[in-house]
Amino acid sequence: AAPGCFVNMNLNPMYDGIEYMYCKEGNSIGLVQAYKKYLESYYPHIGQYAKYVQYDDYPILEEKAILSYHLHNAQIVAEFCEEKGMDFGKVFQTCSYDADLVRVAPRQRDMLWQMNIGMALGIKNYSYYTYYPVVNSGDVLPDDHSTIVNREGTPNEYYYWLKDIHEDMHFN
Secondary structure, three states, X not given: OOOOOOOOOOEOXXXXXXXXXXXXXHHHHOHHHHHHHHHHHHHXXXXXXXXXXXEEOOOEEHHHEEOOOHHHHHHHHHHHHHHHOOEEXXXXXXXXXXXXXXXXXXXXXXXXXXXXXXXHOOEEEEEEEOOOOOOOXXXXXXXXXXXXXXXXXXXXXXXXHHHHHHHHHOOO
């Protein structure tokens, strides 16, 4: 419909227990192989045209824990992107929420850690969830302080942290 337009697309991250979502035989071949097959099925339909892989990743859990397969997921995608000549993009955690595991609002050092891991793995496109507090979250509103701007559009501390981090990332 619009040749040359950019369409932003996020793939699912690699999560244990949902192997069946990545491919038909996911439960029988295991998480890593199912996820690799998921990436391989993305490439001929969309990836070869879009030339990037991007996914959401929210690894910072309560009690200073990190999602166990966070780094392995990033390594798999980095290797896939290198093999296919694609850019690696990622949506980083600024949010907090309670789902299967409790994600906590990252602190400044957590944001630095996420960005440094991203640079080490060759991530080219950095996005964040969430810039603005979502309003369609059911009956539980997200923490207004774990966003980049608040509901009035005023920058939160994340705005200033990320501004400084991004300036530091632009080195020669």
